Amino acid sequence: MLSTALLAEAHGAVAFPLLTVLVLLPLVGAIVVAFTPSRRPDNARMVGLLFSVATAALTIYALVNFKAGQGFQFESKHSWISRYGISWHLGIDGISLFMVVLTGILFPIAMVASKPHHDAKPYTAWLLVLQAGVLGAFCSLDLFLFFVCFEIVLVPMYFLIGGWGYANRKYAALKFFIYTMAGSAMMLIGVITTAVLSAAGGKVTFDLVEIATKGNIATVTGRWLFLSFALAFAVKVPLFPLHTWLPDAHTEAPTAGSVILAGVMLKLGTYGFIRFGLYLFPRAAVYFAPALVTLGVIGIIYGAIVATMQKDLKRLVAYSSVAHLGFIVLGTFALTSQGLEGSILQMVNHGVSTGALFILVGMISERRHTREISQLKGLQKSAPIMAGVFTLVMLSSIGVPGLNGFVGEFLILIGSFATRRWYTVVATAGVILAALYLLWAFQRVFHGEPDEANKNFKEMTLAEGLSLAPLLGLIVFMGIYPKPVLDRIEPDVKQLIEHVQNNSNYHQPATSSGEAVAP
Amino acid sequence: MIAALVVTRSWYLVLAAVLFAIGATGVLTRRNPLVMFMSVELMLNAVNLTFVTFSKALNDVGGQLSVFFVLVVAAAEVVVGLGIIVAIMRRRPGATADDISELKG
Amino acid sequence: MSVELVVFVLTAAIILSGAVGVIVAKNPVHSALMLVMTLFGIAVLFIQQDAHFLAAVQVIVYAGAIVVLFLFVIMLLGVDQAEDLRTEPLGSQRPIAAVMITGLLGLLIAALVAHSGAIGVPSLNGALKNGTSDSNIEVLARALFTDGVFAFELTSVLLVIAVVGAVVLSRKPKRAASKASGKAAS
Amino acid sequence: MLKLVWLIPALPLFGFLMLVLFGRKMGEPRAGWFASAMCALSFVFGVIVFAGLLDKPAESRHFTQTLFTWLPVGALHVDVGFLVDPLSMTMVLFVTGIGALIHLYSVGYMHGDPKFSKFFIYLNLFVFSMLMLVLGDSMLTTFLGWEGVGTCSYLLISFWFTKDANASAGKKAFVTNRIGDFGFMLAMFLTFSTVGSLQYTEVLEKSSGLTKTTAAAIVVLFFLGACGKSAQMPLFVWLPDAMAGPTPVSALIHAATMVTSGVYLMVRISPIINVASPWVLTLIAIVGAFTALFAATIAVAQTDIKKVLAYSTVSQLGYMFLAIGCKAYVAAIFHMVTHAFFKANMFLGSGSVIHGMHDEQDMRRMGALKKLMPITAITFILGWLAIAGVPPFAGFWSKDEILLNAWEKSPVLWAVGLFTALLTAFYMSRQVFMVFFGKARWGHDAPEDAPEEIKHLHPHESAWTMTTPLVVLAGLSLVGGLINLPFSKDVEFLDKWLEPVLEHSGMRVVGASSGLKVTLAVIAVIVGGVGIAIAYAVYLKGKADPKKIELPILAQGWRYDASLAAFFGGPARKMADFTAFVVDRKGIDGAVNGIAKLAAGGGQQLRKTQSGYVRNYAAYIAFGAVVLLGWFVIRVGL
């Protein structure tokens, strides 16, 4: 049982149970928020923010104390549901570290950057629950625990979209929930089957590391199991053609919802591909890599084309996510150091820049009460600072070197070029389209002579600027000096690729790994 | 030829099965709830006959014991069933089973 | 031609014609009377198969009590009007019923007749007759108060339910309402 | 001294950061002065490093400085570092030099603009990016600058964003450049996957190991990038539109510096070109020559003062690529430098004219401005003479060298180049005559149908901040040829200077005799003279109707841009629309909703079974019983 586990942890020789606290702190926060008086919504927001910031501080603490190249760290493992061999097993390595940090940072920002129109208390509480779920998913090293967190995040998100969203929120919330749940339905069977088959008649365990280390699942079975996982992740990512829930959910979600959805929740899918797809089923991953890469590349081009034609600003950004996430899938299944590291980096980058983009779009729609591009015009004239910030974020999203978006994209492409040449060529063409749709949208919204409705558009306030500042800082920093990040990711990616190589007939090209080139 | 015929266990069992089928037919085709009950009673009697036949064939008292309980159950069931019918008919005199179909879909 | 055969054929004819009568009689009163006929027939077969006590109970309880109850209710409610059996409001109910019943009967007979010798272990619960006595009431009583005692006691609950149920169901809703309102008034 | 190289880009970067933070507080004109100072200081340090490089023997003029590691992933290891060698220093000097001048000019030009400080933010950022481009020690660092300048170009073109045309032009520039970047990126990927590195030093060292085809692929992809940035066929369309930006921007970015980075890149990778299959060179040469001719024909019919210069720039850039296609790398660089001088000069001059004419850009409303704007007129005329190939102006020497190399590669290319020279002389003369000579078509002399403001126009000479750069650049247009005079090996300074860089480039050694050289030069001069003469006859003497030359098809740029726009606005957009709203919304999302509807429909159908009739329900039970009984009984066997 959990409480006894925590107790044991507190009394034992084990150090501070960082990850356990990290996951549970927002949950506790949510409960505390739920018990604040409803009459003063600001109190709820403050309490929520406090918890969220504390969580962020913990993630930073984890980042600082993380030692590159030592596998899973801050591990805590306790039996949870012993009946089924399920444990509360948390741990982070270089791959998940930055997902955790990103989650930690993005939540307080999302909370600060947008205010709900009503019922701040449940809103804040749901956000905190969401944070706990996402952190749990990124930290868990137990298949069951991961599934639980992967699935539970739907609930708070469902309420956020449904309760605080825009006009068509009912449809969007339902679609979001059902679609993603449908995706993960097969994963549950996959999870169980994996555990059962891996146990081979012995004691069943859901421990990720144990199962992966054993690696005793037959090739063909492994393929089916991989597919069952892949479906869930593909929906979450979302991979073409399973993406249509995303624009609806994004468009109808409140600003914070969109930020979190794009920023961290989509990453659950791509992270899942890396952590579970590659790690658990290396052979199957190699086998299905061409198919997934194809879908990723289609997503890049398709997402960009569809984004170009969108009339709604948020929808446009949503489709841009489809394209960006396509890059990440491409990088992941390129199975090279650069591709994988680029993917992980790009997950963070996309979280930062798309998060910022959604905050900005949120500000616009707050002021103008519309997200229709055709209703907006010449905003730069009265809001030059916002336009400037928007430009920076947009350039990051387009992938201009010197900003974070480029680094990830470049690594992905250069990594995938080694193993998937022609796919990469097509994907690179997507870079052109990214510029097209974003610049066009920017032009229509910010350029031109403002009409009557847009004349008195309010400039960004200091508070709004400050809430965005950390993201802008990250955009620049990660673009110029990604080394500290890459250094922490590298050893674990290397290990993962070796794991894949040892368990399949795949071998990374020498030019990518650098083994042969070194002398 | 006829003399050669011996009444075996199967004769009774088949008779019971036919009776059971007739009872089932009644439930499926009759609209008067009272007649439907009677049909159910036919089915129970078919079962009773089966029990007794087996009891005899096995030289075992268990089957007869079972029939005893079935009889009690049937009696209680009829009481309650007729109570329900009375309650309904009082509200809707002359209602058939088909008329009582407000709940559907 | 043994006596047994004659008795069986005659009784079977009575039983089946009674059963068919139950389901084809337009008037429920006739159905009830046909039911009595079947029940009597079955009682005869009970005797035929050494279940004398059950035959008696069958006549007393079933024909005597249950059918009377039926008739009583029919009279009480005045639902003795004829049912038009030539028409069937539920379109395909009869063909479906025909198929179902034929199938059911076929399968039942198939199961009952196949390997007709195969039957369970005899006398597991004790032999049907004790000694040479023609009656087995004593054996049945012994079984009832040893092996069957729990079920026997349990039937008391059943009867309580029946009583309570009858009381509840036959209570007029108005009464309950007026009682409640009266209480509220006082 | 070489170690100071980091200061060269650092200064404009510092300027950029300071202006971002305090630009508004500084206000006009301090922000401008500050930015100019940063650029000028950068130039100073450029000179210092240049001196340091000169100090070394020719073969060891190669220095790299690594600042920090940028992307360390597996075998990929990219540093942010600088490569100091003759080529990069040449670029640094003229970028910072001209940059400083144009900064100065802008102080005057942007006077009174509400976004004065912002302009200099972008300008400093541009200089920084350009320096990263030329100084970068790896392809990726170059790409960083490459994209940086593109971004600045975008920001500056749409600087006056309230006009939709400006905004569109900026976007068009960026997107078109991105098509080029597509090539650039793929070239890098290919390089990395074959060579295993992106550092110039390493790549160029190992380039000899590349197969012909791979090398060819790399070069073609880089060339695609260069086409985008340097406005070559088929990607030149953005440059004429880019004239929507403020004129100093046109001068700095779209004439002197950024657009030449394609040339720089090709020279930088010349060792790879040397390995590649020969058809690659021919391709580059043909594209260059064709672009030169194509743009020149269009320039003939333009009426916008800046558009003429823009097409002229495209045409001149074509010359440079023609040179590269002929492996005449020095000639390319030479022409790049001289072109930077005279074209920047003329752009700034045109800016001065526009300024004087109160933002009028139509040459048909000008004329006889030389008296009112003497400095502008004289400096402009010097530039005109240089571009027209009149000796001894700078343009004569560099163009002559290119034509000579073209002759050696193929007389056809030479002929194209020569005809382009004729057109160049013609359209530039046309411009000069229409703007500065002849009759005034403004003020009281304006024709009846001219707009009111033209009729009340009083042109005036510009302030000193604007004329000073004009004078300096005009001087350079005059003497720029000195850096590489073809008379003897001793005076071919540029040749010698760049020799260490081009060691492995297999550069063409001109084998022609002096006689042939002189003959070709004379022909070129005569052709130039003919061009000027025709223009003189038509536009000053009125011997022929200009309409006969300014064909509408030329004015419309052979309808190239229009047909592209028609394609993207028409079928392409319709297809995208179809994808977005039919395929995605109705097809894919429709399928999703369809499944939901199917489930609901199935439910509705099933719902009918729940009829409410108890006898139906009993039938279901009977059905279930039959099936179950059937299963068991039949399974066990009868």
Next chain:
Amino acid sequence: MNLLAALTDVKIPAPEVQWFALTPMFILIVASFVLMILAVLTPMGQKKSAYALYTCAAAAGSGVVSLVLWFDVKNHGPRTLISGALTLDGFALFFWFLISCAVFVSALLIDDYLRREDLNGCEIYVLMMSAAVGGLVLAAANDLIVLFVGLEVLSIALYVMAAMHAHRPTSQEAAIKYFVLGGFSSAFLLYGIAMTYGGTGSTNLVRIGTVLRDNFSKHPQFIVAGLALMLVGFAFKIAAAPFHAWAPDVYQGSPSPVSGFMASAAKAAAFAGLLRVYVTVFPTLSPDWRPAVWGLAVLTVVVGSFLAIVQTDVKRTLAYSSISHAGFILIGLQANSADGTSGSMFYLLAYTFMVLGSFGCITLIGRTGDDAHSVDDYRGLSKQRPVLAFVFSVFLFAQAGVPLTSGFIAKFGVISAAVKGHSYAVAIVAMLAAVVGAFLYLRIVVMMYVAETEGEARTVETAGRIHMPYGAVVGIGICFVFTLAVGFAPDWALNFARDSAPVLIAIPK
């Protein structure tokens, strides 16, 4: 002399009775009998909530003693009672406890409901306790006839309870439908018992088991036919498709707390009988019945969830969802393994509280008249009763199988049993059906949270204020806490189910 001899002869040795082991049952029986007398002879009925508290006390006593017995059985082994009529094993006690809990919560729900609906009287409590006795017998029955009588005790009491709402015609309609079909299916069950008796020679489970083990190949015909017909009877009681058709009508028509009781206690008891008979007695015939149960399970989950999504009445929707849940529980049975059985049992445990909580909420939201059950009546509930809306949402999410609720662990249990038995197809179908089914739960949640008052539709506001009586709040609260607690820390409940496996034990002669 003859008479005397006969008298001495007739002396029948009374079977040994372990009174303590029967305490839970006795508590309920005696409590129900005594309640009738008290209600008539004392002014108990005039005291508010007296009947309900009395029933709760009885249920609590029964539950607690069941637990005590459970530990006793765990330590000292299972035993048979009253000459083999009942088996006192962990399995039986598990369900005894479960049914006692259901009675406890239902009593709390009924209390105010009766007052609200103007239906005074102690009868419903008497009937509920009697029905519970039937359930206890069903769970512990070691003899098919005892099982049948127990089932009838349960069913007949439920027929009456369904008709209890005197003011609603649908209540009577529910009763008669339930009754007619119940009688019809009972006949099948009974016929099945008769066939089994013929095939084996006994109705006692242990004897049947022994016979089958020793010489089963000799006479399977009667037995398999019996198996099939018994399955019909059980499938009807648990509302498995195609025997499910009664359930929506009956659940919708019955008084809401009674529907809750049917869906929890009655379903659990019927499943207890089914599990015990099939798992312990007929394991040797599992190749025959597993595919049949497989088919039933698949059909049931599909029919349940597909029909549920097109409903507009929340109560009816939950009835269909209850059908779908029955399918899930059948999946545990079809696995025919220890994991499967304990999975099904855990599912029943979790489901009992989920469904009681859900029907509790429905009872409250139904308001006076018990007919505000259209989804439109849930519009904007979160505004008026935020806590109720939240709690109901938790129940709905739990039924949808969202993690960290007992419902998820339950689904996980049966699915993993299916997977362990390599029944992947049924697992996949079940999960897909669960997704389809999720729609219906979410739709209700959407109505409560998302849909504000739009246009002419009925809303919470227009339908009147929802009262939150103390008793119902406690009852729903218990279910809520259980649902979440088991969702977060399910180990104890899982072990409870695992350690309660049904056993066959020889009758001490």
